[in-house]
Amino acid sequence: MYELIIVGAGPAGLTAGLYAGRYGLSTLILEKAVVGGQIILSEKIENFPGFPAGIETNALIEKMRKQVENVGVKILMQEVVKIEFDNTLKKVFSPEEVFFAKAVIVASGASARNLGVKGEDKFIGRGISYCATCDGPLFKNKEICVVGGGDRALEEAIFLSRYAKKVYIIHRRSEFRGSHILEEEAKRSKKINFVLDSVVEEIMGEDRVSTVKIKNVKTHASTSLNCEGVFIFVGIQPNTTFLKTTLNLDKDGFIITDENLKTSAEGIFAAGDCRAAILRQVVTACGDGAIAAHSAHQYIAPYK
Amino acid sequence: MYELIIVGAGPAGLTAGLYAGRYGLSTLILEKAVVGGQIILSEKIENFPGFPAGIETNALIEKMRKQVENVGVKILMQEVVKIEFDNTLKKVFSPEEVFFAKAVIVASGASARNLGVKGEDKFIGRGISYCATCDGPLFKNKEICVVGGGDRALEEAIFLSRYAKKVYIIHRRSEFRGSHILEEEAKRSKKINFVLDSVVEEIMGEDRVSTVKIKNVKTHASTSLNCEGVFIFVGIQPNTTFLKTTLNLDKDGFIITDENLKTSAEGIFAAGDCRAAILRQVVTACGDGAIAAHSAHQYIAPYK
Numbered sequence: 202m203y204e205l206i207i208v209g210a211g212p213a214g215l216t217a218g219l220y221a222g223r224y225g226l227s228t229l230i231l232e233k234a235v236v237g238g239q240i241i242l243s244e245k246i247e248n249f250p251g252f253p254a255g256i257e258t259n260a261l262i263e264k265m266r267k268q269v270e271n272v273g274v275k276i277l278m279q280e281v282v283k284i285e286f287d288n289t290l291k292k293v294f295s296p297e298e299v300f301f302a303k304a305v306i307v308a309s310g311a312s313a314r315n316l317g318v319k320g321e322d323k324f325i326g327r328g329i330s331y332c333a334t335c336d337g338p339l340f341k342n343k344e345i346c347v348v349g350g351g352d353r354a355l356e357e358a359i360f361l362s363r364y365a366k367k368v369y370i371i372h373r374r375s376e377f378r379g380s381h382i383l384e385e386e387a388k389r390s391k392k393i394n395f396v397l398d399s400v401v402e403e404i405m406g407e408d409r410v411s412t413v414k415i416k417n418v419k420t421h422a423s424t425s426l427n428c429e430g431v432f433i434f435v436g437i438q439p440n441t442t443f444l445k446t447t448l449n450l451d452k453d454g455f456i457i458t459d460e461n462l463k464t465s466a467e468g469i470f471a472a473g474d475c476r477a478a479i480l481r482q483v484v485t486a487c488g489d490g491a492i493a494a495h496s497a498h499q500y501i502a503p504y505k
Numbered sequence: 506m507y508e509l510i511i512v513g514a515g516p517a518g519l520t521a522g523l524y525a526g527r528y529g530l531s532t533l534i535l536e537k538a539v540v541g542g543q544i545i546l547s548e549k550i551e552n553f554p555g556f557p558a559g560i561e562t563n564a565l566i567e568k569m570r571k572q573v574e575n576v577g578v579k580i581l582m583q584e585v586v587k588i589e590f591d592n593t594l595k596k597v598f599s600p601e602e603v604f605f606a607k608a609v610i611v612a613s614g615a616s617a618r619n620l621g622v623k624g625e626d627k628f629i630g631r632g633i634s635y636c637a638t639c640d641g642p643l644f645k646n647k648e649i650c651v652v653g654g655g656d657r658a659l660e661e662a663i664f665l666s667r668y669a670k671k672v673y674i675i676h677r678r679s680e681f682r683g684s685h686i687l688e689e690e691a692k693r694s695k696k697i698n699f700v701l702d703s704v705v706e707e708i709m710g711e712d713r714v715s716t717v718k719i720k721n722v723k724t725h726a727s728t729s730l731n732c733e734g735v736f737i738f739v740g741i742q743p744n745t746t747f748l749k750t751t752l753n754l755d756k757d758g759f760i761i762t763d764e765n766l767k768t769s770a771e772g773i774f775a776a777g778d779c780r781a782a783i784l785r786q787v788v789t790a791c792g793d794g795a796i797a798a799h800s801a802h803q804y805i806a807p808y809k
Contacts, residue, residue, distance in 0.1 A: 216554045217789065223552060225685020248527060250520045250791045251555055251565055253572040261555055268557035272686065379528020382576065460764055461783045479765045480799045484520065487554045488792020495784045 515542025
């Protein structure tokens with residue numbers, strides 16, 4: 202029996218663990234895949250306050266992990282597949298075990314969203330990737346496409362231009378949302394080409410990707426682009442399928458909370474990318490983690 | 506004319522500046538006193554994620570300042586005394602100048618709250634302090650009191666025990682809110698003594714503090730404690746008097762926002778300690794800063 206179980210060891214879960222440990226709560230963090238979550242799919246982070254030269258995401262996460270362990274909070278590598286609860290007891294199920302706690306913080310993060318076009322399923326791992334850091338080096342001197350128009354797509358296109366001969370950014374609009382600084386950097390690169398107002402219709406090839414079929418949404422003209430890699434960054438989907446019917450989620454599956462990060466279930470809180478919010482950044486996930494731990498602490502040990 | 510003016514250069518204002526700079530917004534930060542805000546009144550911070558050994562607050566703020574300047578955002582040392590606005594233009598007044606902007610983020614922070622007892626005004630700077638880092642070394646080998654029961658009071662009592670011969674923590678309750686880890690550390694110290702269920706009634710002395718009159722709230726017994734220093738950490742009050750009649754504030758003067766950090770005035774946002782919120786930490790202030798900059802960016806340059 203723990204006082205608090207935290208589901209997920211990304212920046213939100215780790216910061217919640219840091220605060221919970223400092224509050225003196227007996228706390229367990231459960232992580233299904235890898236400490237750090239989505240952010241470690243990027244190589245470097247430049248907008249986390251306190252690191253003026255930027256920092257490798259692995260290094261930042263390692264620091265956070267150490268900080269959590271310093272306050273006596275354990276991270277266990279098990280996937281949470283179900284949560285059951287009543288007002289006094291929460292049961293957190295992994296395929297191997299059941300854990301008990303007074304309160305739970307869900308910080309289960311999010312994953313890359315699929316593009317949902319023909320050929321996508323077929324070529325995953327054979328030219329299609331959702332992780333530039335993981336797969337970028339495989340495309341040395343090759344021509345590749347990046348699909349998306351947010352910060353993530355721009356960042357990864359810049360990163361991929363180190364390896365690739367040519368990078369096409371395919372974006373369905375003519376303007377970019379997000380950071381001007383990234384757009385400018387991408388525009389300065391001689392390797393990066395912009396294919397704007399365009400959507401991918403199909404990803405084609407024999408054994409591996411060889412061609413991407415593109416439609417211009419303004420002219421409705423279809424063209425084909427030869428490329429050996431397609432990197433897809435078109436948003437995220439929350440890792441909340443294990444919560445269906447348990448907590449109130451929004452239409453996209455993100456957990457609905459109040460400003461103190463309480464969910465629809467008493468004693469269950471949510472933090473970070475899995476939560477319905479306007480902005481999802483490492484620093485906002487960390488802020489969430491602190492608030493969720495505070496709310497959980499208040500719930501577990503209300504100040505008399 | 507700027508696109509964005511940020512009032513205050515604490516962690517919230519600096520993170521807002523970092524994000525605004527990366528968004529490519531022409532941004533000015535105005536700071537009345539000192540870059541860093543309240544947090545630099547503490548010596549070290551242990552619960553900011555990414556620094557497992559803790560970090561001196563001055564060093565952390567210096568890193569944040571550098572990071573903001575790296576993205577081309579300027580910090581100007583001027584106090585904001587008034588904001589006037591209509592839907593399209595914000596006028597930000599210092600005693601010397603008027604600045605114009607499309608949007609404003611108020612990140613003006615908070616200050617130590619007074620205890621409000623007899624003798625407090627008289628002995629400020631003559632034994633009474635609201636800043637352990639500033640004044641602790643002056644009380645080497647002396648007996649001092651710390652008033653308060655939150656994290657800040659405990660942290661500062663621990664810090665002050667390096668210098669003082671004896672530290673009394675006077676707290677109106679028998680239990681401590683906040684971090685167990687700090688309470689345990691204070692209890693382990695041979696120099697720290699707890700005076701619980703007790704309130705300060707009067708601070709007395711000739712030229713300087715010599716005695717504190719204390720009442721036990723359970724027994725109603727009054728006692729006197731000889732001490733040469735009184736450090737007061739009984740909460741904060743928001744630096745929002747310049748906003749009165751301008752924005753909706755709560756009864757304690759904190760700025761009311763929605764979850765996207767919009768205030769009651771269109772194009773004015775709030776972040777950090779000056780905002781009505783359940784928890785006020787450096788990491789939550791930074792999270793606020795990112796969200797406020799995002800909302801300001803959306804307001805200034807909506808994505809078409």
